[in-house]
Amino acid sequence: GFLAIGLAACRAKSEQTGDAATLIGAGWTAYRLSEFQNAILAFESARTRAERGSDDWAMASYGLATTWDLRRPGENTTLATDLYKEILAAAPDSPMIPWTELALARQQHLVPVGQEPDYDAVNQAYQHILEKFPGHLAAKEAFLYLQSIQLAQLDPQTSRAAETKLLEFANREKKEFLSPAWSLLAVAYQTLNDQEKRLQAEKNSFETTEVDPSDPYIEFAWAYWNLATIAEFEVGDFDLARKYYNLLLEKYPTDIRVYGCKQALKRMDALEAKIRAEEEGP
Structure with missing residues (x-):
């Protein structure tokens, strides 16, 4: 029992071979497959092999922080926060800085159940990313999170304002984040009670979904x-x-x-048959 587990752990550690870039790729593959322990081992090994403060070190650190932050179960958000802050301090010029700042903002936004986020601080954090990294993918994601906060109020006035900004975003962007933008627009139209626009937004969201062929869990049911x-x-x-x-x-x-689909098809057929019979008369 325990001996086998120990041997398996030692074997897993010994299998972490290759340069930092290879290990980072292996870490993300394991993460996408929810093999979190393997992801942690790969990212830790990459950090060890890379020079502290280098781009590879920052990418490995970000992967390790993300795994601890978002894995379920077994998350350790405190350790993740420390790792994110270590990246900011040790690799301030790294390409990972925008994503690291976004991750820290998300931690402020996604608080445990029963707690209320400090929305002033969250909004400021997202706005800071928009202003500091204009046009960056992290800034686009921060923009969507800002709109989601407005839409969560379920208020027609704030929903209308978010609709305007999201439509501008959707018309401007070619590919990135189009699907979540349209999904947020569907939420806006639900609040505004415009069901036809809601349906169109849901269709647009579905049709612009970016599919990862390596994800074994993708499904559209x-x-x-x-x-x-x-x-x-x-x-x-x-x-x-x-x-x-x-x-x-x-x-x-x-x-x-x-079963629900089959019942729905029968229900619609029956209703249309009833309407035709009433229109044709006796």
Whole structure:
């Protein structure tokens, strides 16, 4: 038992070979597969091999911090914060600085359940990234987080303001973060009770989703269900609803929503048949 675990751990450590860049790549691969212990070993080994303050060292440190920050279970956000701050101090000119500042801002934003974020501090942190790194991907992500804070209020006035900014963003950007921008617009339209625009925003979000072919967990069953139910119940577009119900049935025949899809198709057929009968008369 314990001996086998110990030997496995020693073997895992001994397998961390290669230069820092190779180990960093291995760390991110393990992270994406939720193999967090392997990710930690790879990032730690990369930090050891790289010169402190170098770009490789900063990237390895960022990977290690992210793993401790976001892994579930077993997270250690305090250690992650220390690692992020170490990057800022030891590698101030590294390309990882914008992402590191964004990670620290996210830590202020995503507090444990039962706690309330200091929204003034969170907004300032995101705004700082926008101003310090204009055009950077981290700044674009910070912009979306700022809009999400406004939309979370579920207030028509703040939702309308966020809609304007998000539409400008979506029209300006070619690729990066288009899907989450449209997803946030769908939230805005839900608050504004504009279901047709909400449906279009959800479609745009789905169609611009960037798919990682190496991710073994990617699936779209929920997206098909979401689009189908909005089309059926909120907009009354039965043709579009049928399209997504049938896609779910075709692509995910064992999904828990299959029965609901079949019932929905029968329900729409029955309702349309009833309407036709009433229109044709006796």
